[in-house]
Amino acid sequence: MKGMITMSAADKRRVHSCASALIPGNSTGEMVVVGGLANFFSLYGNLVTARILLSWFPGIQGNPIVRPVIQVCDPFLNAFRGIIPPIGGIDLSPVLALITLQVLGNATTTLGAELPPARSASRSPRGIRFDLNQMAMNVRQRMMVRNSRKW
DSSP: OTTOOOOOHHHHHHOEETTTTTSOTTSHHHHHHHHHHHHHHHHHHHHHHHHHHHTTOGGGTTOTTTHHHHHHHHHHHHHHHTTSOOBTTBOOHHHHHHHHHHHHHHHHHGGGOEEOOGGGOEEOTTSOEEOHHHHHHHHHHHHHHHHHHHO
């Protein structure tokens, strides 16, 4: 297949998942959990965006079709309204809410990130080996492989 990235058997043995205690690396369970959480945060972000847009039309708030979106999103948005008060009559708390959802979605995809091989890693103060550039490259490679499997 064009664009497929292959790894030797030795490289596969050296690669360990960050969440290996919870989710074994390169497994169907990992793909389901990580993909499901990423999709959840993406869908919820879209619902929050729809709620923000609906807030511009006060007359539609009582519509029974819109009520579920309001009931699902308002508790989340109210948590951020307590942090950031309205400035000049403009509520900026949804911006923080959307940023939080984006960060959580991105953090979820790194749940299945792979640690680099020990030979190229540096030492952290806690004794854990890591190399951020190598980790980012591994995540990109895995996403490319997963995307190529979909087609």
